[in-house]
Amino acid sequence: MTKPLLEVEDLRVRFHLRTGTVEAVRGVSFRLGRERLGIVGESGSGKSQTGRAILGLTPPPGEVTAKRLSFDGVDLLTASKRKLRELRGGRVSMVMQDPKYSLNPVMTIGEQIIEAYRAHARASHAEARDRALAMLEAVKMRDPGRVFSLYPHEVSGGMGQRAMIAMMLVTEPDLLIADEPTSALDVTVSMEVLRILDELVTERGMGLIFISHDLKLVSSFCDRVLVMYAGRVVEELEARHLRDAKHPYTQGLMRCLPTLADDVHPLPTLNRDPSWAL
Amino acid sequence: MLDIQDLNVVFGTGRLRVEAVRNVSFTVKEGEAYGLVGESGSGKSTVLRAICGLAPITSGRVRVNGKDVTTPRTKDFYRTVQMVFQDPYASLHPRHTVDRTLSEPLAIHGEKDAEARILQALKEVGLGPSFRFRYPHQLSGGQRQRIAIARALILRPKVLLLDEPTSALDASVQAEILNLLDDLRRRLGLTYILVSHDLAVVAHLCERLLVMRHGEAVEETASDALRSGKASNEYTQSLIQASQGFTRLPSQPAPAKVG
Amino acid sequence: MTGTPLPSQSLTQTSGLRAWLLSPEPQSRWQARLGRGYLGWRSFSRNPLAVFGLCIVVLLILVALFADLIAPYSPVIGGDLRTQRLLPPSETFWLGTDDQARDILSRIIYGSRITLFVIVLVSIIATPIGLLVGTVSGYLGGWVDTVLMRITDIFLAFPRLVLALAFVAALGPGIENAIIAIAITSWPPYARIARAETLMIRNSDFIAAVKLQGASTPRIILGHVVPLCMSSLIVRVTLDMAGIILTAAGLGFLGLGAQPPAPEWGAMVATGRNYLIDQWWVAAMPGLAIFVVSLGFNLLGDGLRDVLDPKAAK
Numbered sequence: 131m132t133k134p135l136l137e138v139e140d141l142r143v144r145f146h147l148r149t150g151t152v153e154a155v156r157g158v159s160f161r162l163g164r165e166r167l168g169i170v171g172e173s174g175s176g177k178s179q180t181g182r183a184i185l186g187l188t189p190p191p192g193e194v195t196a197k198r199l200s201f202d203g204v205d206l207l208t209a210s211k212r213k214l215r216e217l218r219g220g221r222v223s224m225v226m227q228d229p230k231y232s233l234n235p236v237m238t239i240g241e242q243i244i245e246a247y248r249a250h251a252r253a254s255h256a257e258a259r260d261r262a263l264a265m266l267e268a269v270k271m272r273d274p275g276r277v278f279s280l281y282p283h284e285v286s287g288g289m290g291q292r293a294m295i296a297m298m299l300v301t302e303p304d305l306l307i308a309d310e311p312t313s314a315l316d317v318t319v320s321m322e323v324l325r326i327l328d329e330l331v332t333e334r335g336m337g338l339i340f341i342s343h344d345l346k347l348v349s350s351f352c353d354r355v356l357v358m359y360a361g362r363v364v365e366e367l368e369a370r371h372l373r374d375a376k377h378p379y380t381q382g383l384m385r386c387l388p389t390l391a392d393d394v395h396p397l398p399t400l401n402r403d404p405s406w407a408l
Numbered sequence: 409m410l411d412i413q414d415l416n417v418v419f420g421t422g423r424l425r426v427e428a429v430r431n432v433s434f435t436v437k438e439g440e441a442y443g444l445v446g447e448s449g450s451g452k453s454t455v456l457r458a459i460c461g462l463a464p465i466t467s468g469r470v471r472v473n474g475k476d477v478t479t480p481r482t483k484d485f486y487r488t489v490q491m492v493f494q495d496p497y498a499s500l501h502p503r504h505t506v507d508r509t510l511s512e513p514l515a516i517h518g519e520k521d522a523e524a525r526i527l528q529a530l531k532e533v534g535l536g537p538s539f540r541f542r543y544p545h546q547l548s549g550g551q552r553q554r555i556a557i558a559r560a561l562i563l564r565p566k567v568l569l570l571d572e573p574t575s576a577l578d579a580s581v582q583a584e585i586l587n588l589l590d591d592l593r594r595r596l597g598l599t600y601i602l603v604s605h606d607l608a609v610v611a612h613l614c615e616r617l618l619v620m621r622h623g624e625a626v627e628e629t630a631s632d633a634l635r636s637g638k639a640s641n642e643y644t645q646s647l648i649q650a651s652q653g654f655t656r657l658p659s660q661p662a663p664a665k666v667g
Numbered sequence: 668m669t670g671t672p673l674p675s676q677s678l679t680q681t682s683g684l685r686a687w688l689l690s691p692e693p694q695s696r697w698q699a700r701l702g703r704g705y706l707g708w709r710s711f712s713r714n715p716l717a718v719f720g721l722c723i724v725v726l727l728i729l730v731a732l733f734a735d736l737i738a739p740y741s742p743v744i745g746g747d748l749r750t751q752r753l754l755p756p757s758e759t760f761w762l763g764t765d766d767q768a769r770d771i772l773s774r775i776i777y778g779s780r781i782t783l784f785v786i787v788l789v790s791i792i793a794t795p796i797g798l799l800v801g802t803v804s805g806y807l808g809g810w811v812d813t814v815l816m817r818i819t820d821i822f823l824a825f826p827r828l829v830l831a832l833a834f835v836a837a838l839g840p841g842i843e844n845a846i847i848a849i850a851i852t853s854w855p856p857y858a859r860i861a862r863a864e865t866l867m868i869r870n871s872d873f874i875a876a877v878k879l880q881g882a883s884t885p886r887i888i889l890g891h892v893v894p895l896c897m898s899s900l901i902v903r904v905t906l907d908m909a910g911i912i913l914t915a916a917g918l919g920f921l922g923l924g925a926q927p928p929a930p931e932w933g934a935m936v937a938t939g940r941n942y943l944i945d946q947w948w949v950a951a952m953p954g955l956a957i958f959v960v961s962l963g964f965n966l967l968g969d970g971l972r973d974v975l976d977p978k979a980a981k
Contacts, residue, residue: 393611
């Protein structure tokens with residue numbers, strides 16, 4: 131890989147609680163170029179915390195350490211708060227799960243996109259407004275002018291998520307982290323949203339980290355897949371070689387899903403080997 | 409066992425009137441597992457709620473075991489029909505132990521022998537007696553859902569209404585719960601009505617299913633037909649398509665690999 | 668979906684009792700309940716101010732219980748009116764004497780009984796009323812809700828002191844009437860809190876589940892709704908105690924509460940008013956007692972809120 135966009139080496143996220151220390155992420159390493167990387171895991175695997183750690187959004191009392199955590203050459207561990215703020219939203223963006231909770235309920239969609247844009251670019255209100263409308267068109271919003279003045283609760287889940295994507299991509303970031311972007315959406319709507327995301331990522335040559343619990347979805351959407359279990363990466367492979375997965379957890383995860391293709395009774399269940407968590 | 413004819417469920421009046429379910433009809437034989445599939449807003453959950461009395465039946469007929477349901481439902485009805493809810497974190501009372509949660513239905517119906525039946529209920533769902541005095545926050549999502557199933561079964565109902573019972577669970581836990589539900593149906597001779605947005609789950613557990621959209625029945629089909637890809641309704645096809653995962657359309661270029 | 672393991676997994680089990688309380692697999696109802704109580708206590712005791720507040724409250728209870736043993740003199744029989752009136756704090760009279768030559772310390776000690784009496788009775792009367800009105804109103808909704816809430820509004824509109832004056836005018840002064848007056852004006856906020864909590868949980872799946880078992884409305888309200896309202900109510904009642912003490916003291920100050928020679932703290936402040944300049948201790952000592960006990964309840968209430976209401980916790 132020529133100069134990678136994101137380098138993560140031995141990332142650890144610890145939470146120091148009164149009842150003890152919980153290690154949510156235990157030594158995750160990977161590199162990302164301008165490609166689509168999927169991070170798959172069940173609840174408690176540490177996948178969301180990994181995404182947040184990259185952006186410096188780990189909630190207190192979390193502690194993030196790593197041998198290396200750099201974005202395009204900038205060391206994220208030692209960067210000043212100001213530098214991090216510049217990067218966040220400007221060059222690295224994040225789309226989260228439920229637009230009901232991630233969009234500001236008291237601002238119109240248009241205002242939020244404008245705010246996101248002007249936080250990182252010197253532009254007049256009129257210019258920002260034009261950019262926002264252009265972005266809403268890019269996410270294939272029907273009637274962008276009308277949606278511009280709507281509040282988040284007035285639009286459907288799919289539209290809200292597209293608005294979120296517009297907001298996060300208006301600054302033309304180099305890296306997009308999507309944390310379960312379609313989990314709260316209906317399956318036909320999520321296909322549309324993913325198609326839009328796919329186009330935008332391809333057009334702009336962005337890097338994408340797609341975090342999800344849905345192995346099937348991630349492997350069909352991404353180029354490479356990281357499988358996480360108990361805070362560690364247990365397998366890293368190309369999406370198209372998923373069938374050749376070697377780690378028993380990945381294999382178990384694939385087999386335990388019911389599919390339309392075969393009718394297996396009973397479904398093979400995952401026998402968790404304690405050695406996977408070591 | 410269950411006979412629904414021209415069911416209509418309407419909420420609210422005037423401007424806020426919502427027709428959640430429109431003229432839905434289907435029958436379920438005893439011992440059968442019947443699926444209701446659809447996306448959000450399709451009315452599938454509302455049908456379940458209308459059957460058990462949590463939603464009003466605006467018009468139409470609901471017959472359980474040959475008898476029309478009354479409003480309010482009788483105690484006898486609750487011994488025949490029970491429900492398992494979607495969110496395992498919301499369906500157990502946070503301040504009640506498992507013991508209290510399981511003994512309550514027995515107390516309400518005046519059943520004796522609570523101790524033995526609670527232990528048996530726990531065993532049936534694959535949990536040991538050590539779970540008896542735990543609080544919900546001491547249980548994992550899968551364990552909570554097992555308790556919810558145990559609670560539903562403790563009165564020995566004939567019909568179990570399952571409202572997205574595995575949607576909130578991890579994939580590996582989902583497999584265990586689906587196996588449990590399968591096993592229980594065969595052993596206890598239960599009739600299931602399963603609601604889900606996931607076609608694969610419905611096809612796995614049910615023999616027949618009804619596809620719903622915007623409150624209306626779109627198509628009634630069998631899981632065999634889904635598997636073999638027999639030509640069905642366009643909407644059903646789009647659901648099948650979506651369940652296969654993401655597919656790049658031929659017009660979209662494959663992403664350029666860098667590095 | 669949580670990413671953290673159950674707390675008990677990362678603790679080291681030490682002594683037998685602690686291990687028993689913290690066991691993730693309780694063997695009986697009582698073990699489960701005590702275990703939860705123990706965890707709550709541990710959380711509470713981490714807050715030094717809350718523990719301080721608790722100590723004050725416990726002290727109040729102990730002083731009231733053992734007043735006969737602790738008080739050095741009688742609270743109502745004074746000493747020699749010629750030589751022992753209005754004496755400053757000294758070794759014989761730790762907090763001085765009042766204008767009837769009575770030992771102020773003993774009066775304060777016995778006065779704690781009256782204070783405790785007022786608090787306990789008001790809580791016992793007002794809390795169940797507020798709880799019942801709020802939960803029934805919130806759960807049943809419709810016209811029941813409207814009627815009950817309007818009644819609540821009516822009672823909320825009365826300022827305590829004015830209502831107490833009305834009671835006194837009708838029934839005569841006395842501590843019992845003062846308690847009734849305070850209780851009647853205390854329950855409306857509790858009803859509002861209970862109703863708010865009830866509205867939040869009314870449509871939960873666990874309520875739907877128990878309805879589907881054929882549970883009657885009283886069973887649902889008493890067994891399922893009330894336990895979830897208790898946390899907020901306990902916090903509110905505790906925080907209200909300070910206000911109740913002050914109101915009782917205010918009534919006593921106006922001569923509407925406990926009648927002389929009962930050593931009610933508010934009445935003591937009232938009599939001390941006449942001697943404020945030169946014999947400041949006559950008013951200041953009971954005033955200090957009122958202050959300390961109010962503070963104690965406030966700190967306790969804050970501590971309880973941090974433990975019982977996770978959303979408001981720091």
